[in-house]
Amino acid sequence: MNEALYLKAALLGVVEGLTEFLPISSTGHLIVAGDWLDFNRDADKTFEVFIQLGAILSVCWYYRDRLREVARGVGRSADANRFVLNLLVAFLPAAAIGFIAHDFIKKWLFSPRVVAYAMLFGGLAILFIEYALKRRTATADVAPTRTQALQIGCAQVLALIPGVSRSGATIMGGMVTGLSRRAATEFSFFLAIPVMFAATAYDLLKSWSTLAVDDLSVFAVGFVMAFISALATIRLLLRFVSQHSFAVFAYYRLIFGAWLLWHYRG
Numbered sequence: 001m002n003e004a005l006y007l008k009a010a011l012l013g014v015v016e017g018l019t020e021f022l023p024i025s026s027t028g029h030l031i032v033a034g035d036w037l038d039f040n041r042d043a044d045k046t047f048e049v050f051i052q053l054g055a056i057l058s059v060c061w062y063y064r065d066r067l068r069e070v071a072r073g074v075g076r077s078a079d080a081n082r083f084v085l086n087l088l089v090a091f092l093p094a095a096a097i098g099f100i101a102h103d104f105i106k107k108w109l110f111s112p113r114v115v116a117y118a119m120l121f122g123g124l125a126i127l128f129i130e131y132a133l134k135r136r137t138a139t140a141d142v143a144p145t146r147t148q149a150l151q152i153g154c155a156q157v158l159a160l161i162p163g164v165s166r167s168g169a170t171i172m173g174g175m176v177t178g179l180s181r182r183a184a185t186e187f188s189f190f191l192a193i194p195v196m197f198a199a200t201a202y203d204l205l206k207s208w209s210t211l212a213v214d215d216l217s218v219f220a221v222g223f224v225m226a227f228i229s230a231l232a233t234i235r236l237l238l239r240f241v242s243q244h245s246f247a248v249f250a251y252y253r254l255i256f257g258a259w260l261l262w263h264y265r266g
Contacts, residue, residue, distance in 0.1 A: 006221050008037045013051050013222035017229025020055040021189065021237055023126060023168030023249045024256075028115035031162055032260065035112060046211060049203040050219050054226030056196040059189050061227075062234050083190075086144055090153035090170075090187075091194045098160050098199065109162055112264045118163025119257030126250035129172050144187055148177040152187065156195070163257075166192065171246070181241040189234065 015033050019026040030048045033039075039047075060067060073080030098105075144152065155173025159166035167188050174184025 005218055008039050009047065009218045009222040010225045011037065012039065012048065013054065013225025014229045016048070016051045016222070017055050017058070017226040017231075018233055020052065020226075020230055021059075021167050021192070021233055023122070023165045023171055023246055024253055025115070025119065025122070025163045025165035025168065026052075026055070028119060028163035028165070031110055031115055032112050046204065046207040047215070047219055047222055049200055049207075051222040051226040052196050052200050054223040055230035056192055056200075058227050058230035058234060059192055062231060063189070083143065086146060086149035086187075087191055087194055089146060090149040090156065090191050091198075093150075093153040094156040094160060094195060095198060097157050099202070101160065102202070105160055105162075111162075112260055114161065115163035116257045116260035116264065118161050119253045119260065122164050122168055123250040123253030123257060126168065126172060126246050126253070129176060130245045130247050130250070133175060142179075142183060144174065144177065144179055144183070148174070148179065149187075151177045152184075152191070156191070166195065168246075168249070181246075182238065185237065185241050 012030060012033055015029050016026050019029045034045075034048060070080045070083050074084055075081070152170050152173040155169045155176075156166060157169075158164050159169040167185075170188040170191055171181075171184045174187055175181060179187065
């Protein structure tokens with residue numbers, strides 16, 4: 001048994017779970033953490049994709065009653081049909097462009113320097129949006145309209161760039177369209193379900209040949225740690241956004257992005 005490998009898997013699982021739903025980019029943090037931990041084999045890249053399933057299943061578990069209600073109401077309930085259609089509308093823009101540009105993104109954009117620049121620009125964008133919306137009264141915690149869902153989906157396209165943050169793009173996009181912080185955050189959680197399942201399945205199919213039976217236990221460790229840490233993060237974030245802005249995450253992005261630029265300046 002390689003204890004060091006299992007420790008790396010556990011650490012990366014925690015990184016994924018803590019960062020997936022915060023507006024600070026889980027992909028960016030995994031790229032940097034994988035670089036620091038020398039976790040860069042082909043199978044290791046597939047591992048980083050696989051542990052996202054742990055994070056997304058934490059959303060399914062946290063909202064299990066709501067998802068069960070929707071599943072039972074599809075085709076019979078207007079609310080359930082609206083919910084599913086909104087997710088589909090928001091899902092399609094990033095799914096289409098991600099499918100077309102997948103290989104280009106993997107080859108040219110998965111680097112610490114790209115993450116650093118995306119961190120900086122994302123931090124500035126969050127601060128600008130928070131400032132611009134400070135005096136505006138958002139709608140109550142209600143579901144987005146079809147138009148809002150499409151706008152959020154278009155914002156999510158930016159998250160194809162590592163370091164931008166899928167949750168950051170969708171939450172900020174939701175707030176710009178008029179949603180409250182909590183409503184935008186919850187829709188971001190729900191939207192993560194089809195997006196991450198599709199992205200993970202696509203990546204796993206493309207990289208299946210790189211996997212070995214010995215990798216399964218390592219993947220399982222990362223998966224479990226991602227699930228546990230993501231579930232805790234969801235609970236804390238929903239409590240946080242009810243009383244605070246996202247500015248603290250913007251400042252974190254600016255500090256981390258500047259440090260990355262300095263560290264990888266060569």
